[in-house]
Amino acid sequence: MSELLQIGSPNERPRPPKADELNLKFSDQAVKELEGLKTHYPTLKACILPALWIAQREYGGFLSGEAIAEVAHRLKRSYAEVEGVATFYTMYNSVHKPGKHKIEVCTCLSCHFNGAFRIRDYVTAKLGIRHGETTEDGMFMLEEVECLNACDRAPLLQVGDKYHGPVDEAYIDNLLEDLRNREESTVVQMADQIVQCHLETSERVGKVLD
Amino acid sequence: MAEYKLLLKHSDKPEFRTFSGYVANGGYEGLKKAVEMERQGVIDEVKASGLRGRGGAGFPSWIKWNGLPKEKKAPHYVLCNADEGEPGTFKDKMLMETCPFQLIEGMTIAGYAVQAEKGFIYIRGEFIDAAKSLRRAIDEAYANGYLGKNVLGKGFDFDLYLHLGAGSYECGEESALMSSLMGERGMPRLKFPHAPLPTVSGVWEKPTLINNVETYSCAPHIVARGGEWYASLGASTKNSRGTKIFSVSGHVNNPGNFEIEFGTPLKELLAMAGGVKGGALKACIPGGSSMPIITAEEVDRAIIGYEEMQEVKSMVGSGGCMFFNEHTDIVMLAWRTALFYANESCGKCTPCREGTKWMLQILERIIEGKGKPGDIDLLKDVAGQIEGRSFCALGDAAAWPVQGMIRQFRHEFEYYIEHGKSMVTSERAMALRP
Ligand SMILES: Cc1cc2nc3c(=O)[nH]c(=O)nc-3n(C[C@H](O)[C@H](O)[C@H](O)COP(=O)(O)O)c2cc1C
Ligand code: SF4
Ligand code: FES
Numbered sequence: 001m002s003e004l005l006q007i008g009s010p011n012e013r014p015r016p017p018k019a020d021e022l023n024l025k026f027s028d029q030a031v032k033e034l035e036g037l038k039t040h041y042p043t044l045k046a047c048i049l050p051a052l053w054i055a056q057r058e059y060g061g062f063l064s065g066e067a068i069a070e071v072a073h074r075l076k077r078s079y080a081e082v083e084g085v086a087t088f089y090t091m092y093n094s095v096h097k098p099g100k101h102k103i104e105v106c107t108c109l110s111c112h113f114n115g116a117f118r119i120r121d122y123v124t125a126k127l128g129i130r131h132g133e134t135t136e137d138g139m140f141m142l143e144e145v146e147c148l149n150a151c152d153r154a155p156l157l158q159v160g161d162k163y164h165g166p167v168d169e170a171y172i173d174n175l176l177e178d179l180r181n182r183e184e185s186t187v188v189q190m191a192d193q194i195v196q197c198h199l200e201t202s203e204r205v206g207k208v209l210d
Numbered sequence: 211m212a213e214y215k216l217l218l219k220h221s222d223k224p225e226f227r228t229f230s231g232y233v234a235n236g237g238y239e240g241l242k243k244a245v246e247m248e249r250q251g252v253i254d255e256v257k258a259s260g261l262r263g264r265g266g267a268g269f270p271s272w273i274k275w276n277g278l279p280k281e282k283k284a285p286h287y288v289l290c291n292a293d294e295g296e297p298g299t300f301k302d303k304m305l306m307e308t309c310p311f312q313l314i315e316g317m318t319i320a321g322y323a324v325q326a327e328k329g330f331i332y333i334r335g336e337f338i339d340a341a342k343s344l345r346r347a348i349d350e351a352y353a354n355g356y357l358g359k360n361v362l363g364k365g366f367d368f369d370l371y372l373h374l375g376a377g378s379y380e381c382g383e384e385s386a387l388m389s390s391l392m393g394e395r396g397m398p399r400l401k402f403p404h405a406p407l408p409t410v411s412g413v414w415e416k417p418t419l420i421n422n423v424e425t426y427s428c429a430p431h432i433v434a435r436g437g438e439w440y441a442s443l444g445a446s447t448k449n450s451r452g453t454k455i456f457s458v459s460g461h462v463n464n465p466g467n468f469e470i471e472f473g474t475p476l477k478e479l480l481a482m483a484g485g486v487k488g489g490a491l492k493a494c495i496p497g498g499s500s501m502p503i504i505t506a507e508e509v510d511r512a513i514i515g516y517e518e519m520q521e522v523k524s525m526v527g528s529g530g531c532m533f534f535n536e537h538t539d540i541v542m543l544a545w546r547t548a549l550f551y552a553n554e555s556c557g558k559c560t561p562c563r564e565g566t567k568w569m570l571q572i573l574e575r576i577i578e579g580k581g582k583p584g585d586i587d588l589l590k591d592v593a594g595q596i597e598g599r600s601f602c603a604l605g606d607a608a609a610w611p612v613q614g615m616i617r618q619f620r621h622e623f624e625y626y627i628e629h630g631k632s633m634v635t636s637e638r639a640m641a642l643r644p
Contacts, residue, residue, distance in 0.1 A: 040371045041393075042285075042414055048393035049376055088395040088556075090377035091335045107644070108297045109499055110459040110532055112546050117644040146379065146550055147297035147499075148336055151459035151532070152466045161338040190338070194374050197333075197341040201349045 014065035016079045024070055029205040030054050033195060034074060036203030044075045048085050051075055052092055053194045061187035062097040090145070098187050099134040099141035101179050104158040107144050110151035114166070119155045120144060122169050126176065139180060141187075160185030161193050213482060214443070214471040216453045217427050221308040227343055229350040232311040238356065240430030244319045245364040247433075250280075252323040256429070258437025260444075260451030265291055265382075265422030266498065266528045267603075268450075268516045277409030278324040278417040286326035287413050288317055289391070289420040292333040292340070293375055293382040296498035297550060298530025301455040302423035304467050306333070306340035309427065310347035314370060316426030318361065319433055321368040324419050329370045332387050335377055344372055379554035383602050384420045386556065388413040397558045398602040424455060424529075444472030447515035450526070454514065458483040460532035476512040480533060488638065489535035493618070497527020499547055500607030502614030503540075509533075524614070537638040540619040541626050544612055545573040551608035562605035565596040569612055581627035586616060589623075 017023070026034070037050050051071045052063060059067040063086050072082040086094040093102075103123060107116040123142055127135050134141040150156055153165030162185050164175060179185065196204060215221075225231025232238070244252050257272035278286055290313065294302040306313060317329045333341050348370055351357040359367050373391055380386045381396035390396040391413055399405065412418025432440045441451045450472035456479055459465040463484030470479060476496065480486070491506040496514075501524050504512065508522040519525050534543070552566040572589050575581055593609040600606065616623060625633040632639070 040373075043392065045393040046391065049390065050373070052376070053374070085393065085395055088378065089335075089375070092376055107546075108550060109495075109543070109546060110298060110465075112644075113460060113534060113538055113543070113642055115642060118641065146553055147295065149294050149296075149300045149303055149334075151298055151300055151457065151530070154459060154465075158336060163339075193338050194335060194341070197338070197345045197372055197374060200352070 014068075016065045016083070017069050022069055022073060023066060024073070025066070026054070026058055026070060026074070030058050032205050033199060033203065036199055040198070045077060047075055048077065048082055049089075050195065050198050052082070052086055053191050053198075056092060057188055057191035057195060060097075061093055061100075061191065063092050063094040064097075068094070093187065097134070097138075100139050100186050101159055102141045102143060102187050102190075104143045104145040104148070106146070106148045106154070106156045106158070108147035108151075110147075111154040111156055114154040116155040119157065119167060119172070122172060126172070140176070160187065160190040213468055214453050215469050216431055216443075217305065217309065217312065217424065217455065218467065218469045221304065227308065227310060227347065229311065229347070229354055229356075236434075237311050237430070238315055240433035241315050241318055241322075241356070242362065244322055244433045245362055245366065249323050249325065252319060252433060255433055255437040256323075259428070259432040259440035260437075260449070261425065261428055261432060261440070262450065262516065263422055264424035264428075264454065264529070265384075266296065266500070268526060271421060271425055274409055274419055274421065275320065275323055277407060278326075278419060279410070282325045284416050285328065285414075286324055287416055287418045288321045288324065288326040288329040289384075289387070289413060289418055290317055290329065290331040290423060290426055291382060291384060291387055291420055292331050292337070292423045293387060294337070294423070294528075295334060295379040295382045295554075296500065296528045296530050297547075298457060298459060298495060298498050298532045299528040300457045300459075301467050301529055303337055303340050305423050305427050305455070306337070307343045310344045311351070312427045312430060313344070313423055314347055314351055314357070316429035317370060318357065318368050319429045320419055320421070320426060322361075322366055324417075326419065327367050327369065329368065330373050330391060330413075331370070332373050332375060332381070332391055334375045334381075337374075341372060341374055348372065378556070379550075380556040380602075380604060383604060384408065386602070387420070388418070395556070397556045401602075428452060444515070446473035447513070448517040450515040450517070454526065454529055456514075456529045456531045458531045458533070461487050461489070461535040461538070462533050463487045470514065472515050473518075474514050476509050476514055476531075479514065479531065480509065483533070486533055486535050489537055491533060492536045492538050493534045493540065495530075495532045495534075495611070497525045498530035499532075499550060500610060501525045501527040502610050503543075503618055505618055523617075537634060537636050537642070539632045539634040539639055539642075540615055540622045541573070541577055541632060542643065544615045544623075545570070545577050547611045547615075548573050548608070551604065555604060555608070556602075559601035559605070561596045562600040562602075562608060565592050565600075565605070566608050568592045569596075569608070573612075576623065576626050577632075579626075579630035581630070583627065585627055586620065586623050590616060 055067040156165030220226040385399040597609040
């Protein structure tokens with residue numbers, strides 16, 4: 001009934017590229033953003049978390065072995081160290097490629113007792129995916145998550161940068177339809193928003209906060 | 211007693227999120243006054259105010275502010291704990307979204323008082339709206355000379371950075387937050403007396419002040435109106451001063467954030483939230499999921515205050531107050547709470563890493579109808595072995611709610627084990643089961 005909210009098993013981890021296979025993919029924008037970030041902290045190591053956000057955007061929402069290797073290379077840390085950090089935090093997609101949109105249903109206390117498990121079951125029935133799975137067309141990934149700290153809106157779910165709640169079946173029908181046709185609230189756009197929030201006006205490259 | 215809006219007074223005004231709107235509504239009076247004072251004078255105001263940390267532990271704030279070296283030999287840092295993750299709590303989110311300048315001003319005052327030149331706000335990654343609101347506000351504060359070099363022309367520099375987390379409840383624990391800010395897995399560090407206090411050696415091993423969003427947000431009011439004035443709020447309580455924001459959710463008609471003066475009866479908070487919905491009141495978790503549960507009868511007589519809540523064997527905590535109606539299966543609640551802590555245990559120490567999973571497994575077999583005689587004692591035993599033996603307070607926070615639920619509702623656990631099913635059998639209750 002309650003598998004711990006984990007995704008994948010350790011042997012599903014991507015293999016790190018060898019040194020001569022390193023293929024740097026950060027865009028000019030990403031490189032400039034990282035340069036800006038480096039001025040915020042007294043150490044390069046402290047850039048690992050924000051750099052992983054940049055990488056999650058640059059690599060299409062997925063922190064593959066290559067993505068982690070690039071962060072490690074640019075910050076002069078070891079692959080193992082960066083991978084260790086990436087796999088600790090639940091918002092980094094380091095186990096397998098998420099769908100375009102990640103639907104995170106909160107089933108924690110207030111949401112649970114306001115019907116969250118029915119909401120989860122509804123999404124599962126509608127999309128045919130369970131916690132940690134992605135639809136075959138690559139459109140949606142479903143995750144059950146812990147308290148999103150907006151319990152006044154229980155039952156609540158998060159898609160990308162937006163909270164939705166309280167939700168019911170009809171709301172979910174509309175939301176999923178809407179998301180299929182939108183480039184907003186995607187996993188990639190969420191990562192970009194997080195990167196932009198770190199940066200000061202002068203460090204932002206061509207992007208403004210919406 | 212009604213709501214007392216101090217921090218949330220202007221939270222419903224969109225213009226309060228802009229620099230001009232903030233200043234027009236009395237903003238930055240505290241900072242302007244502070245920079246004319248001696249640094250120690252500012253700390254003394256915080257002392258006089260009686261302010262205690264709003265992140266959960268209720269530690270007297272001035273002791274931290276006073277703890278950084280007065281003779282500066284290295285950089286000092288001011289950190290804001292905006293990793294709000296305690297189930298049931300959503301006040302920091304609101305404070306950041308609707309009153310971003312109040313937090314920025316509070317941190318700048320702190321920066322001045324403790325001679326820090328850099329501050330970081332560590333926000334949980336999910337809080338994009340809060341982060342954007344703060345981003346805009348920080349950019350505006352820089353543009354107006356309220357952050358950066360030579361703040362207000364007073365020869366003091368203060369840079370403020372935003373740093374977003376990436377999904378981990380444990381990063382709200384202050385030493386784990388520092389680990390995370392330094393680019394590590396969010397695991398806690400050794401604490402006093404085994405290691406120096408953060409005020410002596412904190413983030414990057416430099417003197418560090420760390421407080422919660424709500425704590426810093428009090429500072430502008432304390433400085434502008436005086437610590438003594440602030441301390442006049444909540445004077446009916448033993449040792450709780452000022453206001454506290456409670457996030458009320460669960461089975462209430464009008465969930466939301468309510469700011470009250472300490473000393474307010476808990477039942478009035480429930481009334482502010484529109485009373486219980488869907489049935490009679492059964493129980494309440496008054497201060498976030500880590501705090502022991504109390505019964506309806508105790509809700510009736512509890513007074514909100516750090517010491518006062520101990521009368522009903524619970525705590526103010528972070529102010530995440532959840533009310534539950536009669537259709538709530540307490541054993542199920544215990545299971546879901548245990549699942550939370552098992553999921554969020556960082557894995558560093560054995561009692562918590564293993565113990566949270568054992569508690570979960572025992573509760574799981576009970577709600578599946580396969581509970582065994584002796585399971586209650588086993589649960590209590592496991593909880594008792596986590597409590598006080600874990601590396602950080604997450605372990606205690608995992609043990610307390612389960613212990614509390616068994617203490618208050620033991621008969622429900624016994625019934626479940628004996629009959630293989632819940633004693634709460636209403637249709638509503640059944641519909642909530644996973
Ligand atoms: C597991 C755990 C999670 C915590 N989460 C938070 C949190 O999300 N926000 C917060 O302000 N304090 C949190 N705390 C408390 C902090 O460790 C610390 O006491 C607080 O940031 C101090 O600030 P204050 O004195 O202003 O309350 C947590 C503590 C523990 C043990
Ligand atoms: S008690 Fe131990 S395992 Fe649990 S969160 Fe703290 S350090 Fe990690
Ligand atoms: S329990 Fe779902 S947002 Fe808090």
